[in-house]
Amino acid sequence: MTETMIAVIGGSGIYDIDGLENATWTKVDTPWGDPSDEILTGMLNGVKMAFLPRHGRGHKHSPTTVPYRANIDALKRLGATDVISVSACGSFREEMAPGDFVVVDQFIDRTFAREKSFFGTGCVAHVSVAHPTCPRLSDACETAGKAAGIKMHRGGTYLAMEGPQFSTLAESKMYRESWGCDVIGMTNMPEAKLAREAELCYASIAMITDYDSWHPDHGEVDVTQIIQTLMGNADKGRDLVKRLPDLLGADRQDCPHGCDKALEYAILTAPEARDPAVVAKLDAVAGRVLNT
Ligand SMILES: CSC[C@H]1O[C@H](OP(=O)(O)O)[C@H](O)[C@@H]1O
Numbered sequence: 001m002t003e004t005m006i007a008v009i010g011g012s013g014i015y016d017i018d019g020l021e022n023a024t025w026t027k028v029d030t031p032w033g034d035p036s037d038e039i040l041t042g043m044l045n046g047v048k049m050a051f052l053p054r055h056g057r058g059h060k061h062s063p064t065t066v067p068y069r070a071n072i073d074a075l076k077r078l079g080a081t082d083v084i085s086v087s088a089c090g091s092f093r094e095e096m097a098p099g100d101f102v103v104v105d106q107f108i109d110r111t112f113a114r115e116k117s118f119f120g121t122g123c124v125a126h127v128s129v130a131h132p133t134c135p136r137l138s139d140a141c142e143t144a145g146k147a148a149g150i151k152m153h154r155g156g157t158y159l160a161m162e163g164p165q166f167s168t169l170a171e172s173k174m175y176r177e178s179w180g181c182d183v184i185g186m187t188n189m190p191e192a193k194l195a196r197e198a199e200l201c202y203a204s205i206a207m208i209t210d211y212d213s214w215h216p217d218h219g220e221v222d223v224t225q226i227i228q229t230l231m232g233n234a235d236k237g238r239d240l241v242k243r244l245p246d247l248l249g250a251d252r253q254d255c256p257h258g259c260d261k262a263l264e265y266a267i268l269t270a271p272e273a274r275d276p277a278v279v280a281k282l283d284a285v286a287g288r289v290l291n292t
């Protein structure tokens with residue numbers, strides 16, 4: 001049995017969380033460069049917590065330049081077991097209205113200018129992301145959100161676009177009508193894929209801020225409107241987070257869905273063919289299976 005550490009990656013509008021005991025911002029060095037910012041650690045109701053602002057305090061990183069690999073490595077290195085992403089998203093569904101939250105369970109990855117794996121030449125691995133989010137962690141998010149009085153939707157497909165521009169009207173209609181997507185954002189990929197490679201349970205909460213550009217009764221997406229909605233959402237998001245420790249507990253059992261064993265049969269490169277320098281970089285992410 002290991003000790004739970006709940007890591008929250010806060011998206012646009014969420015640059016800190018309050019209420020942690022012994023709250024400390026810590027710089028974490030990783031073989032993949034600097035994370036987006038220092039990481040806030042502390043205790044909440046007897047459970048270890050970590051918080052990382054995805055874009056950095058002051059919103060320094062664009063969706064393309066967020067150092068996704070360094071962020072996931074740093075959280076794993078600190079001892080995180082569960083990662084909860086909280087993100088601002090557009091909605092493709094009338095019933096998923098601004099102010100509502102969606103516990104996302106699928107993704108379509110349309111990003112193209114990001115490093116998407118910890119593995120590659122010298123140590124090749126292929127993990128499954130058929131089910132990219134952890135149902136156990138998603139259950140906790142849904143329960144916590146409902147207890148906080150938030151209108152929660154369970155399940156939804158998140159279209160991850162490169163950005164930084166919002167979608168054209170034709171794209172928005174295609175994602176909604178032909179591809180069956182429910183929400184859109186710019187950051188959950190490759191984050192979810194990297195969390196799986198690092199054997200971390202991952203859940204994603206989409207805080208709906210707008211109707212993207214498809215909705216006939218709403219104008220095109222506008223960052224001022226998004227930020228206004230976010231200001232209301234951010235407090236709700238923080239309230240949800242505060243309820244997670246009681247739901248997840250300090251003693252962590254093995255993940256019933258196998259998120260924490262994702263690398264068990266994933267590494268293809270024979271031990272004698274592995275590049276020691278590449279293996280060394282994987283100490284935090286894949287130390288369990290590489291015995292580093
Ligand atoms: C502020 S609007 C666009 C911006 O907000 C979202 O960021 P995050 O997912 O980190 O909350 C979206 O993905 C874009 O990066």
Ligand SMILES: Nc1ncnc2[nH]cnc12
Nearest residue numbers: 088089090184185186212
């Ligand atoms: N409509 C939208 N498209 C992409 N990212 C978003 N983040 C918030 N709203 C968004």
